[in-house]
Amino acid sequence: MISMLNDHDARKVLQSAHVARLGCIVNGEPYIVPISYNFEGDDLYSHSLPGTKIKALRENPRACVQVDEIESDLHWRSAMGFGKFEEITKENERATILAKLLRRFPMLTPVEASIAADGCSPEVIVFRIRIDRITGVSES
Amino acid sequence: MISMLNDHDARKVLQSAHVARLGCIVNGEPYIVPISYNFEGDDLYSHSLPGTKIKALRENPRACVQVDEIESDLHWRSAMGFGKFEEITKENERATILAKLLRRFPMLTPVEASIAADGCSPEVIVFRIRIDRITGVSES
Secondary structure, three states: OOOEEEHHHHHHHHOOOOEOOOOOOOHHHOEEEEOOEEEEEEEEEEEEHHHHHHHHHOOOOOEEEEEEEEEEEEEEEEEEEEEEEEEOOOOHHHHHHHHHHHHHHOEEEEHHHHHHOOOOOOOOOEEEEEEEEEEEEEEO | EEEEHHHHHHHHHHHOOOOOEEEEOOOEEEEEEEEEEEEOOOOEEEOOOOOOHHHHHHHEEEEEEEEEEEOOEEEEEEEEEEEEEEEEEHHHHHHHHHHHHHHHHEEEEEEHHHHHHHOOOOEEEEEEEEEEEEEEEEOO
């Protein structure tokens, strides 16, 4: 049976995963990429190298992030957060966020670690999605 | 190191998974849902109950489907197919597609099985995404 998740449960799905799918609009078309992230309060934090999604989000900052817990085709939960892309440019804020991402993802390589130590590396984009709406669905 | 997948490898990622994330545009915003699917030739087949994504895709049929194989934060592949949503309305075609989806997803319940046997059940939307462009990225 498919049913809606309440806000609390949808938020829990968003909080519990490490990988989300980030959706944005590229040349009028939907576009999806997997991201590692950290969810704090109403903000989802992540980082990226420059590329298609960053270019698109700078032009149109509306984004969604989707997270699911799939046990089987008939037992799953999916939550989506909708919000606005904001780039973090202050060096100390960048460093704090990158350090938190690094703590959460111990698999990150020494290269990434040095990026985190040097938050001002201009190639790495640090960003948040300010979530203003959350929805979720489950089937069980 | 992040690198682009060639068409062959990106296609293999799309063919090998069972769950894709379908992206569409809802009220000008990106929207993502997980779907079970079958990929044949250049078409991705799936089915759905009526709802937000179907309403949106009827209005704006451009869609993307994203599939990933994530071993770890630093070892993953992600492929995306872009294309056009098309509803399948012919009863025999619906029945054939639903039967194939059922064979691929043995977890589907007796309720779904009866839907597949009776392809003309009007509540179930059977659709394809006609893929016209495939891209892929890997990190390893």
